[in-house]
Amino acid sequence: MRMHEDPDTAGHSDAAGTTDQPGTADPAGIAVRFRCGHGADAAEARVTLRRDCPLCMLLAETARSREQLMRRVAPAGRAALARETRIGVEYEWICSRGHSRYRASVRETLTGPGCPKCQKNARAPAARGEGGVPFMKPGLKTRTSQAEQKLRMLLGERIRLPHRVNAIRINRTFYGKPEVWPDIIIPALRVAIEYDSPGRQKTSHRGLKEVSDREKDAALEEVGWAVIRVRADGLEPLGPHSIVCSGVSVGLVDEVLAMLVAIRGQEAVAALMGREPSG
Structure with a gap:
């Protein structure tokens, strides 16, 4: 495994990897591991980037934790979200106000206005x-x-x-x-x-x-x-x-x-x- 000084665009792709792990490979299929510990397993990683994964970076910028985010995702997605590195991938989320479940990307969930009904209510x-x-x-x-x-x-x-x-x-x-x-x-x-x-x-x-x-x-x-x-x-x-x-x-x-x-x-x-x- 070699250490890689990441370029500006490394680790920011939202494309799905080719492995079973969420966001463990870049678009070229190379197994990637991040400083935060997310991504490919240490034994399988071909490249280790000296920075956190895009999801951990967004969590830090929005002053949230992965645990807080996982409480909002539907139960079926919690295991995958615990390992997720991407911010453009969609999950099913639970509205904190009891509205219907909805699909949205991780980025939209962390920075957006909420579920569709919450958005509609705000415009009423x-x-x-x-x-x-x-x-x-x-x-x-x-x-x-x-x-x-x-x-x-x-x-x-x-x-x-x-x-x-x-x-x-x-x-x-x-x-x-x-x-x-x-x-x-x-x-x-x-x-x-x-x-x-x-x-x-x-x-x-x-x-x-x-x-x-x-x-x-x-x-x-x-x-x-x-x-x-x-x-x-x-x-x-x-x-x-x-x-x-x-x-x-x-x-x-x-x-x-x-x-x-x-x-x-x-x-x-x-x-x-x-x-x-x-x-």
Whole structure:
């Protein structure tokens, strides 16, 4: 078995292999094993790639685990999914809301809006009527970084921020939910603020996660909300209302306030400061 320094396209094919194992061979029929341990058995692998398989890479980018994914697949597919490496192959999935089972690719399941009925419900008139409504979702648990907490604290010293909302209804589904959970919500201005950092591994909010961020912004814009994205630690701008920074500071808060004024106007922002607009 030889170690292979994988090229940019290696391991990304969704074509089925020629062996009985899910995704163990490339289109040429060569048995491939990945760093994560998925793919061909060690004794059979002709090539070992020094990176995770496409499925493990997508799971990491969407902050999911294979165990979570396997709980969503129909029982007949669990053994195969445990060994799967591809993201374009279809499986039968169980809707978390009790709707009929449906077929979709692994990629669609991890990044798409849910089963066909969930998609239809999200487009229904009643659902559209609730689009854009901020609300408090009890028991919502999201990971909040120290930088996000500091930004909220500093911004809260300058304008009034509500503490009884943590989610916004949308007219589509996002990761199977008819809502999104921005870092900071300002209902009076209909502006959401997201603090994006690549994290210790320098992979967050890049690649497929960036695509997900764009989809989230589009869902909010559809219901009349604007999104300010604070892009920290080397992340490039994303969307028309991006602020690039190296960390949270008073200067960053000044930039956020200036962006709020540019989006909604001086008078609206001044009202949240508890004073009349100057000039």
